[in-house]
Amino acid sequence: MSLIQEYNELEEVIRASQARMDEISSNDKFKAEKEFDTKLRELLGTYGKSLRDVIAILDPSRLPTGVNKPVKGKQERKARVLKVYLNPHSSERVETKGGNHALLKAWKAEFGADVVESWLQ
Numbered sequence: 001m002s003l004i005q006e007y008n009e010l011e012e013v014i015r016a017s018q019a020r021m022d023e024i025s026s027n028d029k030f031k032a033e034k035e036f037d038t039k040l041r042e043l044l045g046t047y048g049k050s051l052r053d054v055i056a057i058l059d060p061s062r063l064p065t066g067v068n069k070p071v072k073g074k075q076e077r078k079a080r081v082l083k084v085y086l087n088p089h090s091s092e093r094v095e096t097k098g099g100n101h102a103l104l105k106a107w108k109a110e111f112g113a114d115v116v117e118s119w120l121q
Contacts, residue, residue, distance in 0.1 A: 084121040 024030050044050060055062055080097040085104060087093075094104050107116045 085116065085119045086121055087119060 044054070082095060082097055085094045085096075085107070087107060092103070094101055094107075096104060099105075104116065107119075
């Protein structure tokens with residue numbers, strides 16, 4: 001599609017949207033809703049409240065879950081235990097808190113996981 005063609009299509013969409021906006025703005029129901037919205041926002045501003053505050057007052061069950069629950073402190077996860085492995089063949093020692101140690105993986109590949117776990121001090 002050429003840019004001129006795309007531009008002309010966008011202009012047509014804009015004209016149609018503008019016509020729809022004019023139609024809506026001349027509707028009496030829209031005018032009443034717009035007036036209510038304006039006055040409500042002014043009132044909320046006067047008291048320093050938001051729409052969410054009004055919902056919480058009128059119907060707390062409609063709030064998303066977790067909004068009206070007390071906030072807990074950040075839970076810390078349990079510290080990992082230091083494990084010490086001693087290779088009886090080479091007398092090498094590995095200290096780790098997880099299973100992602102390169103030498104430990106190499107031992108498990110060579111000797112098997114069960115054997116290496118038996119080396120745990």
